[in-house]
Amino acid sequence: MNSYDGDRLRTAMIHKGWTETPDETADVVFLVTCSIREKAEQKVASEIGRYDLQFRKTGGPILVLVGCMAQRIGREMAKKFPCIRIVSGPRHLGLVPQAVEDTMQDGRARFFFDDDPRALDDLEVVPTERTNPFKAFVTISYGCDRFCSYCIVPHVRGRLQSRAPEEILTEVETLAQTGVKEISLLGQNVDAYGKDGSGGYGFARLLDDVSKIEGVERIRFYTSHPKDFDEDILEVMARAPRICRAINLPVQSGSDRILKEMNRGYTSAQYLELVAKIRAALPDVSLTTDLIVGFPGETDEEYHMSYDLLKSVKFDIVHTAAYSPRPGTRAAVMDGQIDKRVKAARLNEINEMQSGVARELNEAYVGGTFKVLLDAPAPRGEGLLQGRTMTDKVVIVSGNVLNLGQFVDVKITGASHWSLQGERFEGE
Numbered sequence: 001m002n003s004y005d006g007d008r009l010r011t012a013m014i015h016k017g018w019t020e021t022p023d024e025t026a027d028v029v030f031l032v033t034c035s036i037r038e039k040a041e042q043k044v045a046s047e048i049g050r051y052d053l054q055f056r057k058t059g060g061p062i063l064v065l066v067g068c069m070a071q072r073i074g075r076e077m078a079k080k081f082p083c084i085r086i087v088s089g090p091r092h093l094g095l096v097p098q099a100v101e102d103t104m105q106d107g108r109a110r111f112f113f114d115d116d117p118r119a120l121d122d123l124e125v126v127p128t129e130r131t132n133p134f135k136a137f138v139t140i141s142y143g144c145d146r147f148c149s150y151c152i153v154p155h156v157r158g159r160l161q162s163r164a165p166e167e168i169l170t171e172v173e174t175l176a177q178t179g180v181k182e183i184s185l186l187g188q189n190v191d192a193y194g195k196d197g198s199g200g201y202g203f204a205r206l207l208d209d210v211s212k213i214e215g216v217e218r219i220r221f222y223t224s225h226p227k228d229f230d231e232d233i234l235e236v237m238a239r240a241p242r243i244c245r246a247i248n249l250p251v252q253s254g255s256d257r258i259l260k261e262m263n264r265g266y267t268s269a270q271y272l273e274l275v276a277k278i279r280a281a282l283p284d285v286s287l288t289t290d291l292i293v294g295f296p297g298e299t300d301e302e303y304h305m306s307y308d309l310l311k312s313v314k315f316d317i318v319h320t321a322a323y324s325p326r327p328g329t330r331a332a333v334m335d336g337q338i339d340k341r342v343k344a345a346r347l348n349e350i351n352e353m354q355s356g357v358a359r360e361l362n363e364a365y366v367g368g369t370f371k372v373l374l375d376a377p378a379p380r381g382e383g384l385l386q387g388r389t390m391t392d393k394v395v396i397v398s399g400n401v402l403n404l405g406q407f408v409d410v411k412i413t414g415a416s417h418w419s420l421q422g423e424r425f426e427g428e
């Protein structure tokens, strides 16, 4: 969501006549921030400290602090760091581009907070100036109503609000016309899409309609919620080959007591039942999940229930996190906060086990040939490109930037826990 917001802000500023430039020569720097864990905020705070030193010496650049951290603590941050001149919560981005110009004129700081969790002043702009030309995100809904007890999202991103289907479909059409091959539909809980309206137009229908748009070769979506997951989605996926065979279905814990304390709305048995249904409908699906270790009161036994669940389901990827107390959430004041070292040990152990599972699943790809969209230079290595399969596996192949944006058949020759290596398949 932050990438999407960043791309939209970039597009809006370029439309206003601004130019993107390296940090050293910038008049204005935008920071699109995250509050999900303390570590995310610490990273931003240290970046701001660096800019602030420069600002105190040279009077520039000014900072625009937007997103969840801006909403949560933007006012205090601006008091501490005079370089921050504009602060906006995630639901007021529409006011930011003009505010930047006004502040450049009069030097006054400007603050836009989402005090009303239903108010929305969004940027009416399609992100045509993207960090990646071939892939684009599209937000389908704002906010979240689930209030999981550990989570800051409903507090900083406000209540669920679904975008109108026509708006989303027009945005996807525009993106397809500007060369986008892959669309990722985004929502904190995509399965809740449309459930705040009265029309009965839900996520399955949206997915079906997006999959019919000419030019979009691949469609992904994040994130599904086990409690709201509608089985019609599986029917749509089974008959629409352009919808990627990948579902991120956060489980968060394997213990029913902890799931209840988290306010997740399902038991581990219900979760496993859903996994079985998904795998029956889509045998080639790749399943990923999110998991928190060290939630308040989590005993060793309860932690092991998470460990065992991961081991038995065999997820392709697990986004693991040590529980981080977020001020204002219910869990932050619960008894039984777990010691940092215990959380770290649980995290290490579970990550190590998961690496083994992921390597094993990836090794099963070796020898096969898969269609890959080459979408970026590989993070390491000259002359290497990175792409993804339909099941969202990262594949590294040789190639040059001219090959970016192409679909190629790749024969998989090697596998590690996080990626596959391959050779472009020329036929035999």
Ligand code: SAH
Residues within 6 Å of the ligand: 036, 037, 150, 151, 152, 153, 187, 188, 189, 223, 225, 250, 252, 290, 291, 292, 321, 322, 323, 324, 325, 326
């Ligand atoms: N809407 C999605 C994910 C939202 S946040 C969902 O319902 O799952 C992304 C992930 O961050 C979560 O899945 C969770 O695993 C993690 N997370 C959220 N709050 C956290 C916290 N306080 N401490 C540690 N991890 C957290």
Ligand code: SF4
Residues within 6 Å of the ligand: 144, 145, 146, 147, 148, 151, 152, 153, 154, 188, 189, 225
């Ligand atoms: Fe946070 Fe996701 Fe729960 Fe919403 S559903 S409160 S975003 S974890």
